Amino acid sequence: MSVKIISKSGVKTRNTGEKLAGLLKPGSLVLLSGDLGAGKTVFVQGLCKGLGVRDHVTSPTFALINTYRGTFPKTGETAFIVHCDAYRLGSPEDLYDAGFFDFGEDAVLICEWYENVFAKKNEPGSIVINILRRDDISANYREITISAEGEEGKAVEAAFH
Numbered sequence: 244m245s246v247k248i249i250s251k252s253g254v255k256t257r258n259t260g261e262k263l264a265g266l267l268k269p270g271s272l273v274l275l276s277g278d279l280g281a282g283k284t285v286f287v288q289g290l291c292k293g294l295g296v297r298d299h300v301t302s303p304t305f306a307l308i309n310t311y312r313g314t315f316p317k318t319g320e321t322a323f324i325v326h327c328d329a330y331r332l333g334s335p336e337d338l339y340d341a342g343f344f345d346f347g348e349d350a351v352l353i354c355e356w357y358e359n360v361f362a363k364k365n366e367p368g369s370i371v372i373n374i375l376r377r378d379d380i381s382a383n384y385r386e387i388t389i390s391a392e393g394e395e396g397k398a399v400e401a402a403f404h
């Protein structure tokens with residue numbers, strides 16, 4: 244299942260991420276694709292805001308991985324968030340080496356440029372976000388597609404339709 248959202252501003256993209264945070268739970272995997280400057284990190288900033296993260300969320304392009312602590316809005320449970328930017332990575336092993344999977348099965352895993360490191364387009368249970376720049380329409384115009392299967396897919400459809 245997938246939903247498409249039109250965004251004409253960073254604020255809208257951030258708010259969309261914040262809304263998606265309401266669907267996340269321990270062990271959620273969020274995979275983002277889209278060109279440089281599409282708005283992946285802006286979306287993740289919204290996700291983290293929705294998870295009650297107080298730290299300033301920045302692109303981990305050089306650090307590879309940033310971690311944050313937040314709270315799941317529905318349950319009040321503590322959320323541990325791992326945010327990776329795989330722009331400079333090239334294989335699944337790189338992701339392991341970067342320590343992406345070292346934080347336990349309850350961590351929320353978020354990966355920008357996931358297509359560089361995940362073998363499959365549809366990791367089971369993942370929520371996949373593609374952000375397409377539409378410079379042909381206007382400088383700030385983006386098409387955000389959120390795709391997921393099964394339970395996650397139903398939740399995405401219910402929340403965004």
Ligand SMILES: Nc1ncnc2c1ncn2[C@@H]1O[C@H](COP(=O)(O)OP(=O)(O)O)[C@@H](O)[C@H]1O
Binds near residue numbers: 250253254256283385
């Ligand atoms: N509709 C929009 N959605 C998201 N970002 C936008 C939008 N319009 C303009 N921008 C700008 O595009 C840039 C996106 O940057 P960033 O999130 O770091 O991209 P990425 O992580 O995909 O490389 C920001 O400077 C943001 O202000």
Ligand SMILES: [Mg+2]
Binds near residue numbers: 283284302355
């Ligand atoms: Mg980024």
